[in-house]
Amino acid sequence: MKDIVLKDETIDLNSVSVENLKSMLDKISSEELSLEQEIDDILQQLM
Amino acid sequence: MKEKQTSTVLTNKLVQLNDLEIQKSKILVTIFQKTTQEIINKKMQALKNDFQEQARFYGQKLEDYEESYQKIREKYQEQLIQIVKQYHELVMNLYLELQEIQCNQMIAITNLKKSYDKKQEILDSGKIDKIKEYDRKMKACLQKKNNYDKLVKECEKELDEYQKQIEKKINALFKDRVAQLFLREESLIKKIIHKIKNKISGKMKFNTYVLEPLNVEIEMRDSKLPDILAQIEQETILFVAKMKQAKAETNQIFESMIEKGEI
Numbered sequence: 001m002k003d004i005v006l007k008d009e010t011i012d013l014n015s016v017s018v019e020n021l022k023s024m025l026d027k028i029s030s031e032e033l034s035l036e037q038e039i040d041d042i043l044q045q046l047m
Numbered sequence: 048m049k050e051k052q053t054s055t056v057l058t059n060k061l062v063q064l065n066d067l068e069i070q071k072s073k074i075l076v077t078i079f080q081k082t083t084q085e086i087i088n089k090k091m092q093a094l095k096n097d098f099q100e101q102a103r104f105y106g107q108k109l110e111d112y113e114e115s116y117q118k119i120r121e122k123y124q125e126q127l128i129q130i131v132k133q134y135h136e137l138v139m140n141l142y143l144e145l146q147e148i149q150c151n152q153m154i155a156i157t158n159l160k161k162s163y164d165k166k167q168e169i170l171d172s173g174k175i176d177k178i179k180e181y182d183r184k185m186k187a188c189l190q191k192k193n194n195y196d197k198l199v200k201e202c203e204k205e206l207d208e209y210q211k212q213i214e215k216k217i218n219a220l221f222k223d224r225v226a227q228l229f230l231r232e233e234s235l236i237k238k239i240i241h242k243i244k245n246k247i248s249g250k251m252k253f254n255t256y257v258l259e260p261l262n263v264e265i266e267m268r269d270s271k272l273p274d275i276l277a278q279i280e281q282e283t284i285l286f287v288a289k290m291k292q293a294k295a296e297t298n299q300i301f302e303s304m305i306e307k308g309e310i
Contacts, residue, residue, distance in 0.1 A: 018085070
């Protein structure tokens with residue numbers, strides 16, 4: 001549960017500081033946002 | 048060919064999005080657990096510092112109060128853990144709702160693509176009378192996806208709110224006593240008088256002004272705790288019920304759009 005794989009590297013989240021976790025979260029959130037936008041664009045094309 | 052490519056791209060993007068959402072959830076849960084543990088540690092350290100400072104102020108040896116302090120410490124920690132545990136349950140319920148909504152959203156997108164593919168097949172076969180049906184399905188799926196977007200945002204907002212609320216709530220319930228300490232720079236004569244007073248009544252004052260208030264505070268909190276825990280539990284139940292209703296409404300809108308072609 002507490003391991004994630006980022007860029008083929010397994011990270012034990014328990015060993016990461018809260019500050020670093022927050023910056024990881026920001027990075028993932030911005031990737032998520034751009035992916036959602038790309039999905040929305042594809043859906044608009046289909047409509 | 049182009050449709051197949053779009054389908055593959057969309058599927059890949061959905062898989063990537065799903066991976067990101069799983070990673071995000073794991074990070075959010077870890078942040079929550081670490082942050083709450085930090086809050087507990089901070090509170091326990093503040094209690095220890097306060098106890099040591101007060102003992103010094105009243106000229107008392109800490110080892111004489113080891114047993115009393117351990118009892119207070121254990122009870123204090125137990126109360127903190129009870130509140131954090133209840134919040135943890137609330138937050139985990141929020142995450143479960145969020146995950147379910149995100150999963151439903153992906154299903155809506157997949158169904159939209161399926162309807163699109165079906166529509167293309169019909170267009171190719173020339174049976175255009177059925178096209179309207181698939182257009183309706185696509186619109187309904189898109190609406191469903193957009194409605195879930197709102198629910199995802201609401202869940203994320205609530206999660207953020209509760210993370211902030213925990214520290215505030217704990218600080219209000221477990222007030223640091225350091226601020227109430229009466230320590231100041233004194234002249235040599237006053238220091239000597241203070242030492243003499245401590246020799247005579249330091250033990251009694253430490254009992255009256257430190258140990259007794261701490262025990263009373265813990266007892267009072269003990270009596271308030273069931274209500275506080277019940278309130279957090281109630282918030283969990285209300286939130287889950289609210290989400291259940293919102294999901295039912297989203298499905299109702301979807302069904303209505305499929306059946307009648309309108310909201």
